[in-house]
Amino acid sequence: METYTYVNIFETKGLEYLLLISFLVLFVVLVRYLRGNADTANRH
Amino acid sequence: MKRRKFLTLAGGAAGAALAGAKAGAAPAVEEPATEFYGVLVDTTRCIGCRACEVACSVEHGNDVPDVEHDGALAELRDTSERQWTVVNRFETERGEMFVKKQCMHCWQPACTAACLTNAMYKTREGPVIWRSGKCMGCRYCMVSCPFDIPKFEYDAWNPKISKCTMCAERLALGQKPACVEACPTDALMFGMKRELMEIARTRIYSHPGRYVRQIYGEHEVGGTGWLYLAAVPFEQLGFRTDLGTTPYPEFTRDFLYGVPVVLFGLPALLLGLNLLAERRTQP
Amino acid sequence: MSAEPLPLDPRPSVPERSFFRFLLGELRPRGKWLTPFNLISIPVILLGVGILVVRFIYGLESVSNLNQAYPWGLWKGFNVITGVAFAGGAYVITFVVYVMRLDKYEPIVRATVLNGLLAYVFYAGALILDLGRPWNIINPVIGNSFGYNSVLFLVAWHFMLYMVAECIEFSPVVAEWAGWRRVRRVLHSLTLGAVIFGITLSTLHQSGLGALFLMAKPKIHPLWYSEFIPILFLASSIPAGLSMVIVEGTLTRRAFREQLIPAGDRAHEEIVLGLAKGACIALFVYYFFKALLFVHEHQWSYLGSPWGWWYLLEVVGLVLVPCVMFAYAVRHRRLGLVRVAAVLTLLGIVMNRLNVSVIAFNWNSPATYHPSWEEYVVSLTVVFAELWVFRWIVRRMPVLRASPAASRGE
Numbered sequence: 221m222e223t224y225t226y227v228n229i230f231e232t233k234g235l236e237y238l239l240l241i242s243f244l245v246l247f248v249v250l251v252r253y254l255r256g257n258a259d260t261a262n263r264h
Numbered sequence: 265m266k267r268r269k270f271l272t273l274a275g276g277a278a279g280a281a282l283a284g285a286k287a288g289a290a291p292a293v294e295e296p297a298t299e300f301y302g303v304l305v306d307t308t309r310c311i312g313c314r315a316c317e318v319a320c321s322v323e324h325g326n327d328v329p330d331v332e333h334d335g336a337l338a339e340l341r342d343t344s345e346r347q348w349t350v351v352n353r354f355e356t357e358r359g360e361m362f363v364k365k366q367c368m369h370c371w372q373p374a375c376t377a378a379c380l381t382n383a384m385y386k387t388r389e390g391p392v393i394w395r396s397g398k399c400m401g402c403r404y405c406m407v408s409c410p411f412d413i414p415k416f417e418y419d420a421w422n423p424k425i426s427k428c429t430m431c432a433e434r435l436a437l438g439q440k441p442a443c444v445e446a447c448p449t450d451a452l453m454f455g456m457k458r459e460l461m462e463i464a465r466t467r468i469y470s471h472p473g474r475y476v477r478q479i480y481g482e483h484e485v486g487g488t489g490w491l492y493l494a495a496v497p498f499e500q501l502g503f504r505t506d507l508g509t510t511p512y513p514e515f516t517r518d519f520l521y522g523v524p525v526v527l528f529g530l531p532a533l534l535l536g537l538n539l540l541a542e543r544r545t546q547p
Numbered sequence: 548m549s550a551e552p553l554p555l556d557p558r559p560s561v562p563e564r565s566f567f568r569f570l571l572g573e574l575r576p577r578g579k580w581l582t583p584f585n586l587i588s589i590p591v592i593l594l595g596v597g598i599l600v601v602r603f604i605y606g607l608e609s610v611s612n613l614n615q616a617y618p619w620g621l622w623k624g625f626n627v628i629t630g631v632a633f634a635g636g637a638y639v640i641t642f643v644v645y646v647m648r649l650d651k652y653e654p655i656v657r658a659t660v661l662n663g664l665l666a667y668v669f670y671a672g673a674l675i676l677d678l679g680r681p682w683n684i685i686n687p688v689i690g691n692s693f694g695y696n697s698v699l700f701l702v703a704w705h706f707m708l709y710m711v712a713e714c715i716e717f718s719p720v721v722a723e724w725a726g727w728r729r730v731r732r733v734l735h736s737l738t739l740g741a742v743i744f745g746i747t748l749s750t751l752h753q754s755g756l757g758a759l760f761l762m763a764k765p766k767i768h769p770l771w772y773s774e775f776i777p778i779l780f781l782a783s784s785i786p787a788g789l790s791m792v793i794v795e796g797t798l799t800r801r802a803f804r805e806q807l808i809p810a811g812d813r814a815h816e817e818i819v820l821g822l823a824k825g826a827c828i829a830l831f832v833y834y835f836f837k838a839l840l841f842v843h844e845h846q847w848s849y850l851g852s853p854w855g856w857w858y859l860l861e862v863v864g865l866v867l868v869p870c871v872m873f874a875y876a877v878r879h880r881r882l883g884l885v886r887v888a889a890v891l892t893l894l895g896i897v898m899n900r901l902n903v904s905v906i907a908f909n910w911n912s913p914a915t916y917h918p919s920w921e922e923y924v925v926s927l928t929v930v931f932a933e934l935w936v937f938r939w940i941v942r943r944m945p946v947l948r949a950s951p952a953a954s955r956g957e
Binding site: 342344345374376377378379380381382383397398399400401402403404406407408410412415416417418419420421422423504506507508512513515516518519520523526527530531534535537538541542544 | 603604605606607608609611613614615616618619642645646647648649678679680681682683684686687692693694696697698699700701703739743744746747750751754755758759760761762763764765766774777908909912
């Protein structure tokens with residue numbers, strides 16, 4: 221039997237955008253953390 | 265250096281184009297439109313005599329069940345490589361129901377899309393058949409089928425994939441499938457799917473309390489050749505109702521369509537990166 | 548190429564003797580017979596060959612627990628699908644060395660390409676062993692039956708073309724070994740083209756292996772099924788490949804110590820740390836992709852079940868944890884920790900690939916599958932056989948040690 225109900229396919233979009241922004245921020249943090257070694261080594 | 269670069273680029277592009285031609289989506293071929301045949305299974309008419317099982321096995325040289333004595337209805341069975349259809353009994357709120365299980369002969373079969381040798385093949389009349397000479401036994405059709413129908417002869421050195429063929433050979437001779445022919449109560453009806461849909465709808469509307477208002481196979485997996493009518497919701501009869509209405513080959517469509525894009529774009533991108541990197545390392 | 552003189556190849560240049568006699572000489576076994584590796588691998592290989600004879604006479608059922616609900620088991624799930632992910636180091640390293648011209652990683656590129664080539668050859672072999680009718684594998688090749696609509700068709704063709712590309716990439720090493728100088732120069736000029744071709748093919752078949760499961764939507768547990776499986780497989784093949792290079796590099800440097808120059812150790816440390824950086828970032832991206840899917844597909848509802856715990860073990864324990872480990876180890880130059888993280892990453896990849904193809908496959912069916920002892924033995928046989936070939940090649944060809952051409956400055 222078919223039923224007709226409201227379906228919101230964008231329900232979690234807000235959370236997803238937050239996740240993406242935090243990913244981008246953390247990505248920059250991570251690359252700088254990994255590079256920190258090279259910067260100190262190059263100073264020798 | 266310049267000529268070498270040109271040769272490697274040309275070689276890479278030619279190789280990519282060749283691979284793209286082989287692996288890219290083939291253009292649609294214009295064929296005269298044909299109507300598919302199918303079978304309508306009215307589970308309210310089935311009495312569980314299993315004459316269909318016997319007829320099917322006799323027709324194809326499989327294991328013929330001893331329906332009088334084997335008591336097989338006591339538990340739920342699946343089809344096997346030596347028995348292409350089974351009838352299962354279900355206790356429901358409206359009494360005992362019997363459901364015949366076999367290949368659904370989908371309109372856009374997952375197995376046919378999966379088969380890399382075209383051994384699984386959808387004929388123009390509707391039946392999905394397995395062609396022996398091409399099969400290499402990879403069992404990808406088994407992975408892809410949402411109904412888990414294809415069965416494999418694991419105990420043979422030259423194994424076959426085994427499933428209901430909707431008696432394609434009989435159809436070619438103008439006959440009906442063996443199971444339909446054998447059914448004593450007209451629970452099985454053979455015909456063009458379009459006509460069977462009309463008959464099924466008519467039955468539902470003519471007998472309002474008798475059937476659930478759904479024809480299983482109308483939309484499931486994009487539509488199947490075998491249609492079912494039932495008196496109780498289909499979940500209670502062992503049917504999966506979570507298979508969706510998208511034809512299964514469509515799930516791989518985006519990936520396969522993306523292949524030529526990658527094959528053309530990525531070599532160019534990589535060569536560009538390489539040229540940039542070369543310029544950087546040159547003093 | 549470099550300023551320091553590299554050790555010259557002590558053997559006389561080959562044009563003075565026939566290639567046939569040279570090959571015969573090379574075929575003689577070298578090294579000790581009674582090593583731990585030999586003592587373990589020889590019985591396993593012999594047993595495996597015996598099992599395969601039985602398999603071909605009596606069918607797959609005689610040696611495996613594959614059944615109608617589980618058509619793909621250990622051989623496909625581990626040797627083929629996981630093995631290909633592990634061989635992903637080849638396309639990453641050749642990208643870094645030949646496309647991006649980062650010469651820092653040049654010392655490992657030959658071993659990595661060799662491993663990639665052997666992995667694909669042997670895992671294609673494992674696939675053939677798993678087929679019901681292996682002799683028909685020529686059908687999709689010779690044009691008898693092109694199943695264009697099949698993802699597996701694409702994967703199969705890309706497999707074959709990729710092996711050709713890797714052969715071309717590795718062929719200069721063979722030419723150096725045989726002393727064919729002009730041939731070597733020609734082959735060397737094809738390298739960039741072969742590498743570009745190889746990376747493109749890798750991208751498609753790494754993701755293609757994931758795409759194989761797109762049609763199995765109702766049969767794979769929702770925590771592991773997604774329309775993005777192809778991208779997930781591709782993304783995870785990068786840390787898988789890099790981790791394999793790290794682990795394999797450690798083991799081969801220990802096993803073939805006599806071929807290495809002392810100055811190479813310091814350079815190799817830098818290489819490992821560089822690879823660890825790459826693996827860290829790749830795992831980070833992959834983890835966030837999984838997190839995105841987790842939110843998008845409302846997967847938190849499954850966490851209460853045992854499947855949920857298993858999923859967390861895979862994604863948090865074997866993706867996030869090694870990612871953090873790699874980051875810390877790179878920052879503090881802890882090579883031992885890098886290797887631990889690499890092993891954890893490899894375990895996570897095995898777990899992921901097996902989950903999608905076997906463990907979480909048909910999870911809602913009453914049927915079960917676990918590999919038979921014969922399946923484990925044959926799986927190991929394939930791996931050991933590959934290592935035997937690898938050892939044979941490394942002992943004779945200039946893979947780990949400098950090539951004579953490089954030392955002559957060609």
